[in-house]
Amino acid sequence: MSLQHILELCGIAFFAVSGALVANQKSKPDWFGVTFIGFITSIGGGSIRDMLLGSYPLSWVKDPTIIYVIIASIVITSLFFNKLIRFKKIFFIFDTLGIAMFTILGTEKALNFHVDPAIAAIMGMFSAIMGGVIRDVLTNQVPVIFRKEIYATACLIGAIVYLILNALNCERYTCLIASTLIIIAIRVVAVKYQLSLPQFNREK
Amino acid sequence: MSLQHILELCGIAFFAVSGALVANQKSKPDWFGVTFIGFITSIGGGSIRDMLLGSYPLSWVKDPTIIYVIIASIVITSLFFNKLIRFKKIFFIFDTLGIAMFTILGTEKALNFHVDPAIAAIMGMFSAIMGGVIRDVLTNQVPVIFRKEIYATACLIGAIVYLILNALNCERYTCLIASTLIIIAIRVVAVKYQLSLPQFNREK
Amino acid sequence: MSLQHILELCGIAFFAVSGALVANQKSKPDWFGVTFIGFITSIGGGSIRDMLLGSYPLSWVKDPTIIYVIIASIVITSLFFNKLIRFKKIFFIFDTLGIAMFTILGTEKALNFHVDPAIAAIMGMFSAIMGGVIRDVLTNQVPVIFRKEIYATACLIGAIVYLILNALNCERYTCLIASTLIIIAIRVVAVKYQLSLPQFNREK
Numbered sequence: 151m152s153l154q155h156i157l158e159l160c161g162i163a164f165f166a167v168s169g170a171l172v173a174n175q176k177s178k179p180d181w182f183g184v185t186f187i188g189f190i191t192s193i194g195g196g197s198i199r200d201m202l203l204g205s206y207p208l209s210w211v212k213d214p215t216i217i218y219v220i221i222a223s224i225v226i227t228s229l230f231f232n233k234l235i236r237f238k239k240i241f242f243i244f245d246t247l248g249i250a251m252f253t254i255l256g257t258e259k260a261l262n263f264h265v266d267p268a269i270a271a272i273m274g275m276f277s278a279i280m281g282g283v284i285r286d287v288l289t290n291q292v293p294v295i296f297r298k299e300i301y302a303t304a305c306l307i308g309a310i311v312y313l314i315l316n317a318l319n320c321e322r323y324t325c326l327i328a329s330t331l332i333i334i335a336i337r338v339v340a341v342k343y344q345l346s347l348p349q350f351n352r353e354k
Numbered sequence: 355m356s357l358q359h360i361l362e363l364c365g366i367a368f369f370a371v372s373g374a375l376v377a378n379q380k381s382k383p384d385w386f387g388v389t390f391i392g393f394i395t396s397i398g399g400g401s402i403r404d405m406l407l408g409s410y411p412l413s414w415v416k417d418p419t420i421i422y423v424i425i426a427s428i429v430i431t432s433l434f435f436n437k438l439i440r441f442k443k444i445f446f447i448f449d450t451l452g453i454a455m456f457t458i459l460g461t462e463k464a465l466n467f468h469v470d471p472a473i474a475a476i477m478g479m480f481s482a483i484m485g486g487v488i489r490d491v492l493t494n495q496v497p498v499i500f501r502k503e504i505y506a507t508a509c510l511i512g513a514i515v516y517l518i519l520n521a522l523n524c525e526r527y528t529c530l531i532a533s534t535l536i537i538i539a540i541r542v543v544a545v546k547y548q549l550s551l552p553q554f555n556r557e558k
Numbered sequence: 559m560s561l562q563h564i565l566e567l568c569g570i571a572f573f574a575v576s577g578a579l580v581a582n583q584k585s586k587p588d589w590f591g592v593t594f595i596g597f598i599t600s601i602g603g604g605s606i607r608d609m610l611l612g613s614y615p616l617s618w619v620k621d622p623t624i625i626y627v628i629i630a631s632i633v634i635t636s637l638f639f640n641k642l643i644r645f646k647k648i649f650f651i652f653d654t655l656g657i658a659m660f661t662i663l664g665t666e667k668a669l670n671f672h673v674d675p676a677i678a679a680i681m682g683m684f685s686a687i688m689g690g691v692i693r694d695v696l697t698n699q700v701p702v703i704f705r706k707e708i709y710a711t712a713c714l715i716g717a718i719v720y721l722i723l724n725a726l727n728c729e730r731y732t733c734l735i736a737s738t739l740i741i742i743a744i745r746v747v748a749v750k751y752q753l754s755l756p757q758f759n760r761e762k
Contacts, residue, residue, distance in 0.1 A: 170554070173500075180551035182507050183500030197406065202605065204614030206408030207467075214470035228554060263615075266622035283696070288487070290496045292698045296581075296591030303590050347588035350578070350636060374758070377704075384755035386711050387704030401610065410612030411671075418674035432758060492691070494700045 154255070158209075159219050161251045164244040165192035166223035169285050171235065185224045187285055192220055194281030199256050199273050203263050242341065249278040250333035253305040254326055257312050267313045274309035275302055300340040300347060308333035358459070362413075363423050365455045368448040369396035370427040373489050375439065389428045391489055396424055398485030403460050403477050407467050446545065453482040454537035457509040458530055461516050471517045478513035479506055504544040504551060512537035562663070566617075567627050569659045572652040573600035574631040577693050579643065593632045595693055600628055602689035607664050607681050611671050650749065657686040658741035661713040662734055665720050675721045682717035683710055708748040708755060716741035 169191025170184045179187070193210045200208045210216040227234060234240075256277025260270040279295050279302045286293040295302045312329035320328075339345065373395025374388045383391070397414045404412045414420040431438060438444075460481025464474040483499050483506045490497040499506045516533035524532075543549065577599025578592045587595070601618045608616045618624040635642060642648075664685025668678040687703050687710045694701040703710045720737035728736075747753065 174554050179500035179554065181554050182551050184554040186500070186506070201405055201609055202616060202619060204408075204612075204616075207469075208406060208408075211406060211467075211469055211473055214472045217472050217476070231554075263619075265615075265619055266625075268622045268625050269619055272625070287491055287695055288497060288500075290494065290698065293696060296587035296594070296696075302594070347590050350582050350587065350589050350592040378758050383704035383758065385758050386755050388758040390704070390710070405609055408612075411673075412610060412612075415610060415671075415673055415677055418676045421674075421676050421680070435758075491695055492701060492704075494698065 157251055158255065159215065161248045162192045162216055163219050163223040164248040165195075165281055166220045167227050167234070168241065168245060168248075169281070170224050170227045171241075172285060173289060174231075181228075185221070187288060188224050188227075189217075189220050190288065191281040191285040192216075192223075194284040195252060195277045195279060196256065196281075198280040199260070199277045202276070203260060203265075203273065205259070205263065246334050246337045249301075249305055249337075250308060250330040252278040253308050253333060254312055254329050257309045258326075261313075261316070267317070271306060271309035271313060274312070275305040278302075278305045300336060300345055303347060304333050304336040304340065307336060361455055362459065363419065365452045366396045366420055367423050367427040368452040369399075369485055370424045371431050371438070372445065372449060372452075373485070374428050374431045375445075376489060377493055378435075385432075389425070391492060392428050392431075393421075393424050394492065395485040395489040396420075396427075398488040399456060399481045399483060400460070400485075402484040403464070403481045406480070407464060407469075407477065409463070409467065450538050450541045453505075453509055453541075454512060454534040456482040457512050457537060458516055458533050461513045462530075465517075465520070471521070475510060475513035475517060478516070479509040482506075482509045504540060504549055507551060508537050508540040508544065511540060565659055566663065567623065569656045570600045570624055571627050571631045572656040573603075573660075573689055574628045575635050575642070576649065576653060576656075577689070578632050578635045579649075580693060581697055582639075589636075593629070595696060596632050596635075597625075597628050598696065599689040599693040600624075600631075602692040603660060603685045603687060604664065604689075606688045607668070607685045610684070611668060611673075611681065613667070613671065654742050654745045657709075657713055657745075658716060658738040660686040661716050661741060662720055662737050665717045666734075669721075669724070675725070679714060679717040679721060682720070683713040686710075686713045708744060708753055711755060712741050712744040712748065715744060 166188040169188040172191075173179055173184050173187035193208075193216065197208050197210070200206070253274040255274075257270050257274030259277075260273035261267075265273070283293045283295060308329045311332045312325050315325040315328055370392040373392040376395075377383055377388050377391035397412075397420065401412050401414070404410070457478040459478075461474050461478030463481075464477035465471075469477070487497045487499060512533045515536045516529050519529040519532055574596040577596040580599075581587055581592050581595035601616075601624065605616050605618070608614070661682040663682075665678050665682030667685075668681035669675075673681070691701045691703060716737045719740045720733050723733040723736055
C-alpha cells in the first residue's frame with residue numbers, strides 16, 4: 151500500500167467522521183442515516199469529479215477498502231462521540247488536511263485527462279468541497295461553503311499554485327507539498343483572524 | 355416482453371405514483387411539477403446506480419416505454435386521487451414490492467460489472483432509495499429514509515442475502531425470490547411493530 | 559467561432575447572471591458563493607444532459623472559454639448590480655432566449671445519440687431547466703419551475719415542435735428558428751396573461 155493510498159484513506163476517514171457529526175447535530179437521524187451521510191460526504195466530491203470527467207470506474211467502486219474505512223470511522227465516531235464533539239481543534243486539523251489533500255490529488259487526476267488548467271483547478275476544488283455540499287443539501291441546509299471563512303477559495307488557490315509549479319516543471323513531490331502547505335496556511339490564517347471574502351452585494 | 359421487464363415497469367409505475375402523491379402533499383405544484391417529481395422518483399435510483407457504474411445507455415434513455423408508463427401512472431393518479439389517498443395499505447404493498455425488486459435487480463446489475471459484493475449491495479440499495487432521496491430534496495425536505503422505520507436497511511439486508519445465496523451457487527430464481535421475500539418480511543415486521551434503528555447519539 | 563458557439567456562450571452568460579442574482583437575493587453569500595451558484599446554474603443543465611447520455615467530455619470540460627465567460631458575467635453583474643435589479647424586463651428577455659436556445663440545442667444533441675424522440679424532448683428540456691433546479695436546491699428553496707407560469711412546459715412544447723419539423727425533413731435552420739420562436743411566444747403569452755398549468759389536485 152503506497153503512501154498516497156494511505157493518505158487518501160485518511161482523508162476519506164476524516165470526511166466520514168465530519169459528515170457523521172454534522173448529520174447528527176442537525177436532524178437526529180438513526181444509525182443508518184448517519185452512516186449514509188458520512189458515506190456520501192466522504193465519497194461525494196471524488197465521485198462528482200470522476201462523473202464530470204467520465205473517469206470510470208470510480209475509486210470507491212473499484213476499491214472496497216474505502217467502504218470498510220468509512221464504516222470503521224462511523225463506529226469509532228459513535229464510541230467516542232462525547233469526546234469528539236469537545237475537541238473542535240482536532241477536527242479543524244483533520245478537515246484542513248483532508249481538503250488540502252483532496253484538492254491536490256483531484257487536480258492531478260484531472261490533469262491526466264489533458265483538460266485545461268482552469269478546469270483542473272475546478273475539478274480539484276470540487277473533489278474537496280462537493281461531498282460537504284451534498285451533505286448540507288441532504289440535511290436541508292444552505293451549503294456551509296457559501297458562508298464559511300475562506301474555504302473553497304483556499305482550495306482553489308492551492309490548486310492554482312500546484313498548476314503553476316507543475317507548469318514550471320517542478321518535481322511532483324515539490325508541487326504536492328508546496329500547494330498543500332499553501333491551503334493549510336490560508337485556512338489557519340483565515341480562521342485565526344476570521345477572514346471572509348467580501349459579500350457580493352453591498353446594497354446602498 | 356419478459357416477466358422481468360414487466361416487473362420492472364410495475365416498480366417504475368409505483369414509484370411514479372408515490373412521487374406524485376408526495377409532491378402534491380407538500381408543495382401543491384402544478385401538473386408539470388407533479389409529473390416531473392413522479393418521473394425523477396421512479397428513474398432516479400436506477401439512473402444514479404448506472405451513472406456511478408458507468409453503465410451507458412441508462413435504461414430509460416434506451417427504452418422509452420418507461421416514459422409512457424410514468425405518464426400513464428400520473429394520469430391514473432390524477433383520476434383516482436381522492437380514492438388513492440384513502441388506501442394507505444395499498445401503497446405500503448406497492449412500495450414494498452417496488453423497493454424489494456429494485457434492490458435485487460440493482461444488485462444483480464452491479465454484479466455484472468464485476469464489483470466487490472459490498473459495492474453490489476450498496477448499488478442495489480441505491481437503486482431502491484435514491485429516487486425517493488431526490489424527490490425529498492426537490493420538495494425541500496430532509497429525506498424520509500433518515501427517519502423512517504427500518505427501510506433502506508431492509509434493502510441492504512436483502513441485498514446481502516442475495517449475495518450470500520449467489521456465492522453459494524444457488525439458482526438465480528431462488529436467490530431472487532428468497533431475498534425479495536426477506537425485504538418484504540423485514541418491512542412488514544418493522545411497520546407492524548414500529549421498529550426503528552437506534553438513534554446514533556444518545557446524548558447524556 | 560461559429561454563430562452557434564456565440565449563441566451558446568450568450569446563453570451561458572445569461573444563466574450565470576441569473577444564477578448570481580437569485581443566489582444574492584436569498585442567502586447573501588460571499589463572492590465565492592455567488593460565483594459558484596452562477597457557474598452551476600449555467601453549466602448544470604447541459605452537464606446533467608451529457609451525464610445522462612454518457613456524452614463525454616462535457617462541453618465546459620472541453621472548452622474553457624465557457625469558464626471565462628461565466629467569470630466575466632459575474633464581474634459585470636457585480637459592477638452593474640444596482641442597475642440590473644431594476645430592469646426586470648431585460649432579464650425576462652435574456653432568460654427566455656436562454657431557455658429557448660438551450661432546449662433546442664439540447665434536443666439536437668440528444669438526437670445525435672439516436673434516442674427515441676420522447677427522450678430527446680426530455681433531454682432538451684433538462685438542458686434548459688436543470689441548472690435552475692440545482693441553483694434552487696443549493697439555495698434551499700423548492701425549485702421555481704414547480705410553481706412558475708408555464709416555463710418547463712414551454713420548453714417541452716418547443717422541443718416537440720422541433721422534433722415534428724425534423725421528422726418532416728425540414729431544413730435544420732427552419733426547425734431551429736421555428737421551435738425557438740414557439741418557446742418565446744409561449745413564454746411571452748404566459749407571462750402577459752399570467753397563465754399557469756392547472757394545479758394537480760383540486761381537493762374537494
